[in-house]
Amino acid sequence: MHHDNAFEPIIVADIGGTNARFALVTAFDKSAMKFKIEQAQTYPSADFSSLESALSQYVEFVSFYAPKYACLAVAGPIKGESVRLTNLGWNFVVSDVKQEFGFEQLSIINDFAAFAYAAPYLDKTENLSIKSGYFSDNENIAVIGPGTGFGAAALVKNNQHQTVLSCEAGHITLAAVTQLQFELLAQLKKQYDHVSVETVFSGIGLTRLYQAMAKIEQVEVDELNPSQITQRALDGHCEICLKTLEQFCSWLGSVAGDLALTFGARGGVFIGGGILPRIQHILLDSQFSQNFVKKGIMTNFVQDIPVTLVVQDNIPLIGAAACIANR
Template identity: 55%
Template sequence: MSSSGSQAAFAPILVADIGGTNARFALITDYCNSSKSFAIEHQHTFPSCDFKSFEDAVDAYLSQIDAISITRACLAVAGPVKGAEVMLTNLGWQFNTQQLKLRFGFENLQVINDFAAFAYAAPYLNERDNICVKQGIAQEHANIAVFGPGTGFGAACLVRSQGQQAVMSCEAGHISLAPVTELDRQLHNVLREDLQHVSVENVFAGPGIARLYRAMAKVHGLTVQDIDAAQIAALAENKECMIAERTLNHFCDWLGSVAGDIALSFGALGGVFIGGGILPRMQQRLLTSRFNERFIAKGVMSQYNNQIPVTLVCQEHIPFIGAAACIHTASPTGQGN
């Protein structure tokens, strides 16, 4: 792989994807300017529960590559990053970025949210490895929005202006879910019986599919068993339950409206990218749904959204790519600060 074009050798970047289940590490050893791709090597995955602290996990990884000198690192974590203090609630891990930097001798250390990493990764994704949900023409230097339904609902924006870029994280999962169609309104009314605030995350993340399933049954005057998303998906796939099929279809439809709102809010003329753990497993249903119709249907701004391409991201290593991009783009040489 050719280097970024600088005469200096590419300084390796330690990248990490830290979640509640696994702590994944890798080393970025080069960048190819022509293909806009990073070389990812020395990948190791450790069960997070094996370590008492994040520092112990880093020690375990570095012991695997002790012959390589590392001065740059970027860590993507599943949780909020506030200043120098990082808390991973699900693991009970807490660390200070300045202390971590000193302990391991990093000259450049960045810690970012996992959806911030997704946003940084967006310009480096390979079209052939992903799925076009909606055709459009992305403006080359315009903002890019990313979001994804999974355990939670995350979203972020790669803001690009006058040759500069930055990532803006947000709490889009907690905005109010807006009903658009009559069925939306009926479902929303049922959801409000149990929820004081019907947020996007209440329906499009975690137990949201099961919640929507129960609401759909009530709207149709039926009683259903209390089952989880995997069971609902199986029933829908085997066409064993009309309510399960309608739930997943409407999940995709309604998500189109949410995605369109996110695109408008971020001014995402550079494109919208969808990640998370749910939609890649139901991509055919998404592609045959009313997602695109509802993404575009924004009144006087319908033409604005009509031009925006939407991509379902299925390729691997997004946190690694985003963490590498965060450091690599920090300076014109790609060597970081």
């Protein structure tokens, strides 16, 4: 993108299974590291038969600006030029869409790549520090998120260049560190051939962890979904539920520390939502930080890395803006 004084407007979008959120980025304030995001519109994804039809409605809405740039963040994997949003039945080829709308530039990125691009622009005051530390400029940043699945990506920096590394870190093998974790893992292994990070650190993973915990404690296992487990723990109505959430947070510390080492993330680790914002105090009281730094001879490497729980909600839009504006 041309870095002259006139900022070219960029269409940004966050396209999920339920909603397609569109907005226009019209300016960037370098001193505050903030994009100006306006003209936001939310469309129910199910109302449209294709990405093109939703995009076309928005392009018409902002026709006054005649935007030539667009970056869309989508929930799902992207293979080269062709994008399939399976739960919506939307398939498209990036170059075709670019041509159809006459964009000079069109990027399609997945939601975790968007999170990684957004990381340097997140508002420190709006989000929650889980582990204090020092944000090293020009060092890699890792983003992770225990949500529907477990996502991870890294913003990789090299001199003045940066790029986003997408990966499948959610499917690495989950490691046990404490005696309780070894026992939990043994329970999970009875049911799952490969216990990955995502097996435990995802919405449905919380239920699996609860069931394993109840078996170890030899308590009757209730049929509970993740939000019921969370609610019972917060209400103080169920000791096993509380233990499950404490373990979820503490064990996540080890995983986050592993990924900080893997990505060399001295620029910080950012964790995206899922259930964590609902259980902030359990997370803060847990062994998260202690486990994050328990890395033997590499303890000094992770010691100073800050970890932030991100609760602001426009991350994919900020990431989409950063993806194009930084080119």
